[in-house]
Amino acid sequence: MSAIKFGPLTPHDFSSPEPLPRSAKQRVKSLLESGRLFRYQQVEDVATLEQQFSKYIGSRFAVACNSGGCSIFLALLALGVKPGDSVLTCSHTLAPVPGAIVHAGAKPIFVDTDPNTLSIDLDDLERKANASKSNVVVVSYMRGRVPDIDRMLSIADRCGLAIVEDCAHTLGATWTSATTTSNVPKHIGLFGSIGCWSLQTNKCINAGEGGLLSTDREDLAAYLTVATGSYGHFSLNGASPPDVFVEKLYPSMPNFSMRLNTIAAAIALPQLGQAITNKVKAWDRNMRILRSVLDSCQHTRIIGTDPRYAPAWSSVQFDLVGFDADMIKEYLKRAHEQGIPLAWFGGAWKGFTSTLRDWKFADGTG
């Protein structure tokens, strides 16, 4: 135990959110004064967010919704997941991911985690895709960790799997496919059928609550436009397909009323674009410092990333080498006393961290 020493850090709560941009405050004030908080009454805010988000990410379409968890639910329905179906997903993710699958009436099949990437184990994905009838996988890039995306795409192709990308931790991160001749980095979230994003306080964009969906497919975007709850006002969406595609679906599908409200959009808007780029740069600088500290200690090891991947380091993961459970608990306790929020993947459910063991509702390991 005597080997664990922290430097002279000033106690500081590293998990507390940053203040929000002043322009958001002004916009929210005027929205409150107008009372127009419904997105189809005060059209500009949510529609502009959808437009600017699709432009930033590089997707043809984007639809806003009320949360990241609901964005995954809506994505599954758009892809035709029916009650009783199986949906493949990562075993290392956050509870709303299996929650969204159960919300859609489906059953999660949990795929192992690859200790080398801390992301979905692609061999196990292929095995479980072949052994099940599932034709959808929700790949959750938990803590910004991604698998070999090129290989994931070829497996999905071989197994006939549609991919939903849970990008709650990867906003601002890109992957450059070895196969693209032009070698252009693409935003994470553009590789599957639908990308899902969260605007909850603990994410890159903090709007309190909220979600975004991105896709290049007209049929999926039309579905999402109606399903989020557009009451026939779909022409007022910001980055949806032409009305003719949406109108066709309108009478035949439910309105789930999972809209984003104008206040959340007004708060999110100034955090887009350059603000993300700045954040990613700052995280990169922090990561370089942390890496030099953690790598110089024989007990800590940061797991590396693929050279094709440009991460957005909103959090850092490291191994504690040669520590037993008691030592890890002591390490967490001391870090906590310094205001450093550490979570232990192997530990007990606490706050936001839970694991497969805790998701009794999901009932099954495939």
Ligand SMILES: *Cc1c(COP(=O)(O)O)cnc(C)c1O
């Ligand atoms: C936050 C989060 C979600 C869900 O987002 P909510 O907006 O809280 O519903 C999904 N997946 C991961 C990995 C997350 O961190």
